[in-house]
Amino acid sequence: MKILVMVKRVTDPNVTVRVNADNSAVDLNNVKMAINPFCEIAVEEAVRLKEAGIASEVIALSIGASQSQEQLRTALAVGADRAILIEADSTLEPIAVAKLASKVIEEEQPGLVILGKQSIDTDNSQTGQMLASIMGWSQGTFASKVDIEGDKLNITREVDTGLQSLSLKLPAVVTCDLRLNEPRFASLPNIMKAKRKPLEIKAAEEYGIDLTSRINMLKVEEPSARQSGEILSSVSELVEKLKTEKGVI
Amino acid sequence: MSILILAEHDNISLKEITLTAVSAASQIGGDIDLLVAGENCHAVAEMAAKVSGVNRVRVADHACYKGLLAENITALIKSLSNDYSHIMAPATTNGKNILPRVAAALDVSHFSEIISVESADTFKRTIYAGNAIATVQSDDPIKVITVRGTAFELSEMNGSATIEVLTEVHDLGLSSFVSENVAVSERPELTSAGIVISGGRGMQNGENFSMLEKVADKLGAAVGASRAAVDAGFVPNDMQVGQTGKIVAPDLYIAVGISGAIQHLAGMKDSKVIVAINKDPDAPIHQVADYGLVADLFDAVPELEQSL
Ligand SMILES: Cc1cc2nc3c(=O)[nH]c(=O)nc-3n(C[C@H](O)[C@H](O)[C@H](O)COP(=O)(O)OP(=O)(O)OC[C@H]3O[C@@H](n4cnc5c(N)ncnc54)[C@H](O)[C@@H]3O)c2cc1C
Ligand SMILES: Nc1ncnc2c1ncn2[C@@H]1O[C@H](COP(=O)(O)O)[C@@H](O)[C@H]1O
Numbered sequence: 001m002k003i004l005v006m007v008k009r010v011t012d013p014n015v016t017v018r019v020n021a022d023n024s025a026v027d028l029n030n031v032k033m034a035i036n037p038f039c040e041i042a043v044e045e046a047v048r049l050k051e052a053g054i055a056s057e058v059i060a061l062s063i064g065a066s067q068s069q070e071q072l073r074t075a076l077a078v079g080a081d082r083a084i085l086i087e088a089d090s091t092l093e094p095i096a097v098a099k100l101a102s103k104v105i106e107e108e109q110p111g112l113v114i115l116g117k118q119s120i121d122t123d124n125s126q127t128g129q130m131l132a133s134i135m136g137w138s139q140g141t142f143a144s145k146v147d148i149e150g151d152k153l154n155i156t157r158e159v160d161t162g163l164q165s166l167s168l169k170l171p172a173v174v175t176c177d178l179r180l181n182e183p184r185f186a187s188l189p190n191i192m193k194a195k196r197k198p199l200e201i202k203a204a205e206e207y208g209i210d211l212t213s214r215i216n217m218l219k220v221e222e223p224s225a226r227q228s229g230e231i232l233s234s235v236s237e238l239v240e241k242l243k244t245e246k247g248v249i
Numbered sequence: 250m251s252i253l254i255l256a257e258h259d260n261i262s263l264k265e266i267t268l269t270a271v272s273a274a275s276q277i278g279g280d281i282d283l284l285v286a287g288e289n290c291h292a293v294a295e296m297a298a299k300v301s302g303v304n305r306v307r308v309a310d311h312a313c314y315k316g317l318l319a320e321n322i323t324a325l326i327k328s329l330s331n332d333y334s335h336i337m338a339p340a341t342t343n344g345k346n347i348l349p350r351v352a353a354a355l356d357v358s359h360f361s362e363i364i365s366v367e368s369a370d371t372f373k374r375t376i377y378a379g380n381a382i383a384t385v386q387s388d389d390p391i392k393v394i395t396v397r398g399t400a401f402e403l404s405e406m407n408g409s410a411t412i413e414v415l416t417e418v419h420d421l422g423l424s425s426f427v428s429e430n431v432a433v434s435e436r437p438e439l440t441s442a443g444i445v446i447s448g449g450r451g452m453q454n455g456e457n458f459s460m461l462e463k464v465a466d467k468l469g470a471a472v473g474a475s476r477a478a479v480d481a482g483f484v485p486n487d488m489q490v491g492q493t494g495k496i497v498a499p500d501l502y503i504a505v506g507i508s509g510a511i512q513h514l515a516g517m518k519d520s521k522v523i524v525a526i527n528k529d530p531d532a533p534i535h536q537v538a539d540y541g542l543v544a545d546l547f548d549a550v551p552e553l554e555q556s557l
Contacts, residue, residue, distance in 0.1 A: 016511055017377045026381050038493075094349070095358050118493060123376055124361050129319065129349035138423035139319050141346045144486065154427070158486045159342040160440075160495070161259070164316060165427040178493060179480060214358035218371065219384040226518060229539035231530070235552040238524065238540055246522050246539070248444070248501040249468060249557070 001111035001170075003055045005046040006101060006128075007039040007075050009068040009090070010121040019222050026121075026220060035071040038116025040078075041176040044183040045146060046114050047079035054148050055112075057081050061104055063097050064090040069199060076194035077186035083197070088204035088211065096211045098130035103207045105135060110171070112153070117142050117175040128175035138168035142177040250279030250369060253307075253329060255322070255338035255347065258285065258293040259431075263300075265441050266339040268403040270396040271300055274337055275404060276366040280304045283410070284329070286322055288315040294412050301405040309415045316426035317343045323350045324419035330355055330391060334369070340395035340496075348395050357389035362496075364400035378492040379515040398440055399498035399519060432487050434471075436462075439488065442471035444501045445520070447490055448483070449475035449513075451506020451527070451546055455483040460550045461505060467557040473497065473517075475507045491516035506546045509534025526550065 011017055012032040020027040049055040060075035060083040062068040068090075072083035086100055105113065115128040132139035138153075140146070144163070145156035153168040158177045186194070204211060232238050242249045252274045257264040267283070274281045283297045286309040294308040307329070313321050326336060326347075336351060338344030340362040352359035363372040364382070371386040372394065439445060446461050446468070458472065465472050473495070474488040490497055492515035502520035507513060509525070509532055517523070518537055525538035526549050535541040542549055 011377070013512070017380050019381050026377055093358055095353060095356075098353060120492070121377055123374075123378070123492065124349075124359075125345050126349035126352070126359050126361060129346065130353035130359075132319075133323065133350040133353035139346075139350065140424075141319070142342060157342075159429075160487060161429065162432040162485060162487045163430040165429070166316065166318070166424050167427050168424045169422070177486075178476065179486065214387050214389055215360070216386045217383055218386055220376075221382045221384075223375070223379060223382055223518075226523075226537050227539075228536060229523075229541060231535065231541045231543060235542065235544075235549055235556060238542055239553070239556045241540060242501065242522070242524070246501075248522050 001055055002057045002059060002108060003046040003049060004059050004061055004105065004108060004110040004113045005042045005075065005080065006113065006115040007043065007060050007062045007071050008036040008116070008119055009033055009062065009064055009071045010036045010119055013037055013120055019220050023219050023221060025217065033067070035074050036116050036119050038118055038176055040183040041178070041180050042114040042116050043075045043078055043080060044181045045176060048181065049148065050079065059084065059108060059110065061101060063088050063092060063100055063204070072199055073194050074186065076197040077191045078184055081197065083199040085199065085201045086204050087201060092211060093213055093215060094124050094126035094130055095214065096209065097127050098134055099209045100204060100207055101131050102134045103209070112171060113173045115173065115175045117177050128173050132173035138172045140166060140168050140172060141175045143174050144177050144179045146174060146180065250277065250334045251332060252277060252279055252281045252335040252337060253326070253333045254281060254283050255326065255344065256283045256285045256293065256297055257339050257341050257343060258287060258290060260287045260290045261292060263293050263296040265403060266341060266398040268300060269398040269401040270337050270339045271302055271404040272401045273363070273366055273396045274335070275302045277335060277369050279334065282307055284309065284326065286314040286317065286325060288312050298410040298412055299406045299408055301408040303408050303410040306410050306412045307415055308412060311418050313418060313420035316429065317347065318424050318426060319347045319350050320421045320423040321419050322347050323354055324421055326351050327354045328417065328419060333391060335392045335394060337394045337396060340397050344395040348393050352393040355391055355393065357391050357393055358387055360385060360392065360394045362395050362397045364397050378511050379518065380511065397496055399496055432485050436465055437469065437471045439471045439473055439495050440497055443499050444468045444470035445473050445497050445499045446470050446503040446505065447473035447475065447507060448478055448505045449507030450477035450481065452478060452483055458484055464550060464554045464557065467554065475513050504534050505550060507534055508532045509537060
């Protein structure tokens with residue numbers, strides 16, 4: 001079984017972004033970029049399934065700017081076999097990303113697609129569910145454990161009330177939560193080797209899909225800042241202030 | 250305009266967070282229907298009929314809706330979608346799991362976790378872990394939306410909607426429910442509690458969370474945690490507050506042994522009053538806190554409990 005894993009280039013999770021001067025977008029000039037943390041987990045899971053003899057090949061797919069090749073190389077360095085970049089505007093909406101991915105699925109015929117549960121830039125949490133919908137496949141979102149048994153995938157999902165276990169019919173789409181695994185670091189020799197692994201570049205237009213945005217971003221603002229507070233010297237002072245100044249206890 | 254809202258419930262009672270989605274829908278305007286899908290969920294439908302502003306409760310009661318399987322619920326919602334201009338759900342793990350699938354099935358875009366309604370086609374939502382707020386608009390014929398609970402009031406419970414039973418069953422057979430490991434707690438729910446006390450890596454282990462529980466019990470508070478505390482196995486995942494966990498906005502949030510990473514702040518910085526107990530004066534949590542105590546939590550928390 002082939003596994004397709006989707007990797008997105010996003011701002012580094014450690015940077016705090018700023019809104020640009022004309023309130024049209026977040027200012028990404030000179031901002032450090034990285035692989036979306038949830039996608040690292042997705043790649044790790046796919047590689048582990050290959051190491052366990054369940055997957056035959058791991059293909060990493062990214063859709064976006066040409067620089068996304070860097071994130072695909074990262075995926076190749078931790079064990080993906082080959083990569084595909086569909087060059088497109090990096091602001092493509094999840095519905096367009098999912099449609100492009102569905103075309104790759106038609107070509108590659110993977111038995112399982114693994115994505116992150118959420119992009120940390122747009123905070124959408126949509127792409128995996130949309131892809132499963134378009135394909136008419138089962139979906140297992142927010143996974144913290146995945147087990148494949150024949151043509152079934154048993155999944156444990158992190159849900160608001162705790163944990164939910166489902167059994168999915170393969171082929172399926174899985175999106176990863178934080179605790180699915182701990183991604184490995186790429187070793188230097190593997191980073192070197194990754195440079196020679198195949199990375200195919202395609203243009204989004206080749207797929208004949210309507211990619212126009214449906215959502216217009218009218219304005220982007222900074223949230224209102226919190227007033228900075230005070231450092232208190234004792235617990236009794238704290239209790240007093242909470243009772244009298246704020247009336248919250 | 251008419252709006253369908255997927256109700257959040259546990260087959261026994263309607264979850265309060267549903268009422269926030271109803272109040273967001275009331276701001277859009279038009280008729281509001283609530284969809285109650287589940288197994289043996291008639292008691293929920295009775296409760297849902299009392300929600301103010303709701304016209305009609307549509308009930309789909311069948312074993313195939315147990316656990317709100319995204320494939321079956323999407324097929325169900327799609328079969329009803331012709332009647333609606335908006336399809337909504339609270340931004341719970343169910344809403345987030347199901348509504349993007351619905352949007353793609355209808356070939357429309359999806360608004361995740363809106364925090365305000367500007368008009369029937371324009372909404373605000375946070376991006377970049379709450380570091381920016383985007384105003385977004387779409388001309389799609391059906392708007393598919395999840396609603397952040399903390400951003401809307403609860404609608405009242407003095408309505409009298411009609412109840413309609415849906416008989417057509419949408420069982421796709423793609424997935425099946427195996428089990429649910431529901432964390433049981435006597436304390437209020439994290440996302441609706443008036444006071445939340447959360448612990449981080451500084452708690453050192455799961456046993457030490459009992460210190461927070463004692464404070465919580467005196468204050469009628471819920472107990473939360475940082476990702477580091479959950480990852481380390483101190484407490485279960487459903488307690489995680491943050492960008493990728495639960496969003497809370499209580500009247501009082503007490504962060505204990507939490508450094509205040511942006512991903513954690515994203516989940517709690519709309520709280521009315523924030524207290525930080527952290528021995529490091531430079532911890533970023535002190536910058537967003539109304540009151541900071543630079544102290545060892547193992548001294549401060551028991552003292553706090555004693556003084557309540
Ligand atoms: C993709 C992604 C998603 C994430 N999502 C979330 C999320 O949803 N929620 C979340 O919380 N995090 C999230 N994180 C993790 C986040 O970046 C931080 O790593 C995490 O919040 C740190 O947890 P912490 O504050 O408990 O631990 P630390 O950062 O280690 O802080 C521990 C604090 O405890 C203090 N302390 C230690 N001992 C004591 C003592 N005895 N008395 C008083 N103070 C003490 C220390 O001074 C320190 O400030 C995410 C990260 C990524 C990359
Ligand atoms: N442009 C993209 N290229 C590759 N993968 C993507 C892209 N957008 C989203 N994804 C995948 O979908 C997941 C969820 O993203 P989102 O729906 O944007 O929150 C990410 O973790 C990726 O695995």
